[in-house]
Amino acid sequence: MLNWTRKEHKYGPPSDVGKLGRWTVFTISWRITSKEDKDNPYGLSSTLPGFKDNLGEFPTIEEAKQLAEKALVSWIEGAGL
8 A cells, every 4th residue: 555665865874765656644753762662663753633743662664564453453444535
């Protein structure tokens, strides 16, 4: 359902962007800021209305993508679309 692309940045690590059509609805980025974060280095954020911005941290990009897909399905069903 989501179209995932890798976005390269001039500084810092790349991020994975999930788009629904032309709209960016999820972003997965590398978020290690301290030694405690090393087990879950990837953060998932959302721009969907009704969702909080930060949806959590994950050990792999694939796990973050799975939650994003589930969250999108839930959001679409909740909107009655």
